Amino acid sequence: MNSEIEAIERNNTWELTELPIGSRVIGVKWVYKTKLNEKGEVDKYKARLVAKGYSQQYGVDYAEVFAPVARLDTIRVVISLAAQKGWIIYQLDVKSAFLNGELNEEVFVTQPPGYEKTGHEYKVYKLKKALYGLKQAPRAWYSRIETYFLSVGFKKCPYEHTLFIKTTDGGTTLFVCLYVDDLIFTGNDAAMFKDFKQSMMNEFEMTDLGKMKYFLGIEVLQRPDGVFIGQRKYAQEVLDRFKMDQCNPVKNPVVPGHKLSKDEDGVRIDSTLYKQIVGSLMYLTATRPDITFVVSLISRYMEHPTEMHL
Amino acid sequence: MFYKKEGNQELLGYTDSDYAGDQNDRKSTSGYVFLMSSGAVSWSSKKQPVVTLSTTEAEFISAAYSACQVVWLRRILKELCHDQSKSTVVYCDNVSAIKLSKNPVLHGRSKHIDIRFHFLRDLTREGIVELVQCSTHEQIADILTKPLKLDVFLKLRDMLGVCSYPAVD
Numbered sequence: 001m002n003s004e005i006e007a008i009e010r011n012n013t014w015e016l017t018e019l020p021i022g023s024r025v026i027g028v029k030w031v032y033k034t035k036l037n038e039k040g041e042v043d044k045y046k047a048r049l050v051a052k053g054y055s056q057q058y059g060v061d062y063a064e065v066f067a068p069v070a071r072l073d074t075i076r077v078v079i080s081l082a083a084q085k086g087w088i089i090y091q092l093d094v095k096s097a098f099l100n101g102e103l104n105e106e107v108f109v110t111q112p113p114g115y116e117k118t119g120h121e122y123k124v125y126k127l128k129k130a131l132y133g134l135k136q137a138p139r140a141w142y143s144r145i146e147t148y149f150l151s152v153g154f155k156k157c158p159y160e161h162t163l164f165i166k167t168t169d170g171g172t173t174l175f176v177c178l179y180v181d182d183l184i185f186t187g188n189d190a191a192m193f194k195d196f197k198q199s200m201m202n203e204f205e206m207t208d209l210g211k212m213k214y215f216l217g218i219e220v221l222q223r224p225d226g227v228f229i230g231q232r233k234y235a236q237e238v239l240d241r242f243k244m245d246q247c248n249p250v251k252n253p254v255v256p257g258h259k260l261s262k263d264e265d266g267v268r269i270d271s272t273l274y275k276q277i278v279g280s281l282m283y284l285t286a287t288r289p290d291i292t293f294v295v296s297l298i299s300r301y302m303e304h305p306t307e308m309h310l
Numbered sequence: 311m312f313y314k315k316e317g318n319q320e321l322l323g324y325t326d327s328d329y330a331g332d333q334n335d336r337k338s339t340s341g342y343v344f345l346m347s348s349g350a351v352s353w354s355s356k357k358q359p360v361v362t363l364s365t366t367e368a369e370f371i372s373a374a375y376s377a378c379q380v381v382w383l384r385r386i387l388k389e390l391c392h393d394q395s396k397s398t399v400v401y402c403d404n405v406s407a408i409k410l411s412k413n414p415v416l417h418g419r420s421k422h423i424d425i426r427f428h429f430l431r432d433l434t435r436e437g438i439v440e441l442v443q444c445s446t447h448e449q450i451a452d453i454l455t456k457p458l459k460l461d462v463f464l465k466l467r468d469m470l471g472v473c474s475y476p477a478v479d
Contacts, residue, residue: 073352074386080347081390083313157389159382165389173391226314226347230475251464254457262334287311289343289353290467293454296339296355300332 050133097181101140317348326451340372341454349471
């Protein structure tokens with residue numbers, strides 16, 4: 001908790017002020033999370049200060065909230081192109097990304113529980129930068145990094161707003177693909193990688209993850225003869241979650257000639273559970289075109305699932 | 311999924327559709343897949359919004375959908391300095407749908423096809439998309455439109471570039 005407060009203060013996020021008459025104040029609270037490492041052991045305990053964004057009103061506390069994220073198609077195109085040209089893909093992660101976003105609106109928050117300034121208990125913080133939980137936090141972060149990329153000579157791809165390209169006269173290029181606070185980059189010049197990484201490190205607090213290995217739950221294996229992507233870990237987690245880890249594997253995801261219909265009179269099952277299963281499988285189609293048809297087939301019955309559809 | 315260094319450099323597409331596959335409303339399912347570096351980069355399986363009167367029409371609609379995706383993918387690839395100089399080949403196993411894409415005639419059986427799906431004809435004329443015939447056995451997009459027999463499923467899955475971890479070594 002102390003380190004989170006330190007990060008916020010170091011970042012010049014807020015200043016203590018009196019609440020102007022007529023302004024609203026938004027509450028904050030602490031959210032605690034235990035981070036596990038890949039072996040499942042406790043890595044660290046994390047505390048994050050979040051604003052109660054659900055109490056914000058549209059038009060008063062925020063206006064635009066849309067922030068683009070990369071389409072998986074784009075990410076796959078970049079990976080496939082890198083595989084073809086033999087480029088190496090690197091990955092970076094921005095620490096506390098949303099705290100970097102600059103706010104356009106006036107937002108006041110209460111002092112964090114346990115960290116009230118003695119003698120100033122009645123005062124509130126006026127935010128200069130975003131906090132987690134605010135409705136406009138993702139957008140503020142996106143505009144921040146977009147401005148930065150454009151200022152250092154990147155060009156934004158007009159058809160995919162999270163793809164940034166930098167080309168030099170010497171014919172060297174660098175491609176950066178942004179996914180909220182994770183980004184991957186590749187290109188044909190090692191010197192550009194180094195410069196880019198250094199400039200990002202200077203601008204934001206970053207974690208250098210080296211070669212792209214694990215991105216959005218997708219495992220990536222870069223080899224001289226190509227690139228492999230898969231979701232073995234995610235698939236296992238889905239099986240565990242729905243208690244199917246002991247089930248017998250099938251070779252074909254759907255029985256040929258088997259027809260599903262609405263089945264109005266069938267025995268109803270828990271539609272929330274059904275939706276959770278469909279949602280989990282949906283993300284698995286990120287690397288599995290072979291199950292895409294079945295997943296879209298079963299998703300047609302989310303409204304009224306019966307025993308027939310399980 | 312494995313993207314091979316020695317795989318195809320140009321974008322390659324497959325489009326297919328079943329016919330009246332939904333038991334309740336008799337709508338068809340379109341599917342398309344695009345391959346690059348011998349692996350699928352973009353794919354979709356989607357129930358069509360309208361009821362179609364013939365397989366040709368259903369195939370034509372899927373081809374129109376895949377054409378929209380071609381436009382987008384070509385733009386992205388151009389930004390990535392991998393300009394597609396030739397028109398993108400999209401394989402389709404329905405001869406009349408291909409003819410319909412090339413030939414701006416309206417006749418009795420196709421005159422009702424919605425204008426938005428004629429977007430495909432425009433793109434064909436401009437040389438962005440080219441529909442090419444392929445045999446039903448080579449039709450990779452089949453896997454996205456209907457349940458398949460195991461041997462066909464495994465074959466097409468291979469052609470998509472999908473493989474297991476050990477298969478890479």
